[in-house]
Amino acid sequence: MEIFDFYRKDRWPHVFCPGCGNGAVMNCFYRAFNELGLELDKTAFVGGIGCSSRIPLYINSDALHTTHGRAIAFATGLKLAKPELKVVVFTGDGDLGAIGGNHFINGCRRNVDMTVICINNNIYGMTGGQASITTPHEFLSTTTPRGNKEYPFDLAEIAVAAGANYVARWTTRHVHELTKSIKAALQKKGFTFVEVVAQCPTNFGRRNRMADPTQMLEWMRESSIRRDKAKANAVDHVDLNLEGKITVGEFVDRNRECYEELIGVSKHG
Amino acid sequence: MKVAPGEFFLQGNEACVQGALASGVRFFAGYPITPSTEIAEGLAAKLDGKEGVFLQMEDEIACISAVIGASWGGVKSMTATSGPGFSLMQEAIGYAAMSETPIVIVDVMRGGPSTGQPTRASQGDVMQTRYGSHGDYQVIAFAPASVQEMFDLTVAAFNYSEKYRVPAFLLSDAEVGHMRGLLTIPDKLDIIGRKEKGIRRSDEAYDVPDELVRPFPVFGKGHRTMVTGMTHTDNSWIEPEDVKVHQELVKRLSEKVLRNRKDINKWELMCPGSKTMIVSYGSAALGAKEVAASDDKVGLLRLKSLWPFPEEPIAEVARNCDRILVSEMNLGMMYSEIKRVALENGCKKVELLSKIGGDPPTPSEFRHKLREMGVI
Incomplete structure (x- = not known):
């Protein structure tokens, strides 16, 4: 499958800014999906509201572009009503971790079979650069003009604690590792979660002395620390940016029985 | 199933x-x-x-x-x-x-x-x-x-x-x-x-x-x-x-x-042609049913559907009566809509029996209100 069989060329140009990290994630996702030989007509993509949540509408498949924060809840209904569908959610840090936080933790807990890709750009990009629940401490945004006094969520660690079957975090610098993790997530039954720390040069980098996308990628490269090494350093994972580090790697890979199996769901309609 | x-x-x-x-x-x-x-x-x-x-x-x-x-x-x-x-x-x-x-x-x-x-x-x-x-x-x-x-x-x-x-x-x-x-x-x-x-x-x-x-x-x-x-x-x-x-x-x-209002809307009509009509719905209409069944001066239009707003049955009732008593268990929500349609269709007076607190209006409360209105 060529990339423009996968993505809807007739929807180009897309809404993403020059230098946005979404393109890298879309590319990695396409590769993973294609290499696994998955079928578009047997897959549905669900998004909430925000830049990354628009990705489903660019994929040449069934797409449910929903309300802000509720993508996982919509996906839960869709999957349980049509269990033969593979369901993939594209979401962002604000959509998943702030307004949709409750659905996120309960989605991990319930363990309905779906893959959630969260593109975490540490900012509300679509609305013009307000602080999000993953904006690092003391970083600038339009709503934290004196630096962010709050501390960020660690989405991957939340997913681990809440019970997801597979959890990984990478940045857009780690395209090979990311593709591999997306493949693993798509293949595993149950709730799987891949967080990608991605650059938003327009609304995050520009206000934090990284206006050039390459500066942001360099920041990610310098800040990333593999999870096994981070563990050795006894980093507290609840704070993504403690000591200025982004912990990357596979966080969990387990086989809790998924919800559909537990309730013996069969095909309906 | x-x-x-x-x-x-x-x-x-x-x-x-x-x-x-x-x-x-x-x-x-x-x-x-x-x-x-x-x-x-x-x-x-x-x-x-x-x-x-x-x-x-x-x-x-x-x-x-x-x-x-x-x-x-x-x-x-x-x-x-x-x-x-x-x-x-x-x-x-x-x-x-x-x-x-x-x-x-x-x-x-x-x-x-x-x-x-x-x-x-x-x-x-x-x-x-x-x-x-x-x-x-x-x-x-x-x-x-x-x-x-x-x-x-x-x-x-x-x-x-x-x-x-x-x-x-x-x-x-x-x-x-x-x-x-x-x-x-x-x-x-x-x-x-x-x-x-x-x-x-x-x-x-x-x-x-x-x-x-x-x-x-x-x-x-x-x-x-x-x-x-x-x-x-x-x-x-x-x-x-x-x-x-x-x-x-x-x-x-x-x-x-x-x-498609005509396809969707449903209602029950008791004693059509009465000069006083009660318009109500749900449990607020239960007491009114008893009154309309026992008093030939009073009829009832009970709305079984509320939205899309059933203008036609209300207009029909309004054209053929002098006054309407709307009853509902709020401070008058459907009342303003019903009143608008009723007045547009020649009904002279539209009153409200509103009751909140949990109990539906009783038949005696309807009769009390109707006496106040000079109907019975």
């Missing part, structure tokens, strides 16, 4: 469960809330994973979102709640209207605002049903007044939601939801199924009723459907900046319901 025909002595909420099963519900998501919980409990017992899915979720927003998602999977889906949960659902109700998703929402109304009276009846959500989400849209809402109607109008809500691709509501209340009475389930029911894109049926009932309603593209069937709550064209191009696309879409969403 087949429902056995016959006569049963049931609670209103249990009759709703039977109506949902008879309609072919395959997905229910709910969150515990008084006084609607028996509906969730009843469906939890029946939807065991094989016959359909019951899901208790983290909040009412999750419930209605999952219900909409399930509907795009091609199954009939519903939720049931009460005031506070209903308020939480409003954004997604607008999404269902905008994306033209058939879903059924049961609201067993209790006293508000806020936590209010969890165990007591009210009719305070009638305007929230119509206007609760932002923007212009129309919905279909039924108001049962008996155990039998909890069944019949649940079936109607499913049928019309499928027929017109709109969210449909059963606006019950704590009184009707918890009352016990006789339910007759007939041998045969008219059930309208999903009008799927790409499937032609000979059965008339499955045909799209008019050019304003589009066939439904179920997910997973190769339609490559795009569904969005943003302003979109018929083939789901997102066009939030296009004035014409927005006008055409939003007007069509309203028109497809408003133009």
